[in-house]
Amino acid sequence: MKTRRTRELKKCEDHLAEIESVVVEVNDTIRQRSDELSAVTRQEHEGGATYARYKDNLHLRRSRTKFAQLQTELANYDMEEAARAKRNFEKTYPKMQKRLEKLKDRVRGYLCGEYLPLMFLFMQRATLSGKLSTQRAHLESLESDLAGDFRDIHKRYIAQLVQVKACLVGAPLNSRG
DSSP: OHHHHHHHHHHHHHHHHHHHHHHHHHHHHHHHHHHHHHHHHHHHHHHHHHHHHHHHHHHHHHHHHHHHHHHHHHHHSOHHHHHHHHHHHHHHHHHHHHHHHHHHHHHHHHHHTTTHHHHHHHHHHHHHHHHHHHHHHHHHHHHHHHHHHTTTHHHHHHHHHHHHHHHHHHHHHHHHO
16 A cells, blocks of 8 residues: 555656646746747837937928028018018007007997997897797798698588588478478
8 A cells, every 4th residue: 555655656746747847848938938028028119219219300300491491481581571561560550459449439339328229129129020920930831721721611611501501492391291
């Protein structure tokens, strides 16, 4: 019995040794894959930084080109004409500012009371006009309903009247007989 236990113990130890070697191999593989992953991640970050540098470089080149175009455009402007336009603006701006203030005062007058009753009448007129148009639309719909319901009413009335009179005329003859 001891030999059997010894053999089973030996099998278990051998099996445990195999499992431990597999665990060591798996840990080594994990370590290798982790190192590979960190290398790839590092390359990716370096690539992103390179891309950002290229993008910034292109932006700088475009900005320099635009700046050169603007400098050329600015050099082409007639400075005397610009100075004349500025003097004209400085001359007419105060006049226009005063005119704008007068218009603002007029509007304030309209809104603050001088013409408030007139505005109230305009508002009432608009309200009543809206009500009137709504009532007209309602009347038109009722008239169309009425025309549909009482179509050929005159003919039906005459036919009914003829039937009633025929019955009345025929009734005394039957009652005599």
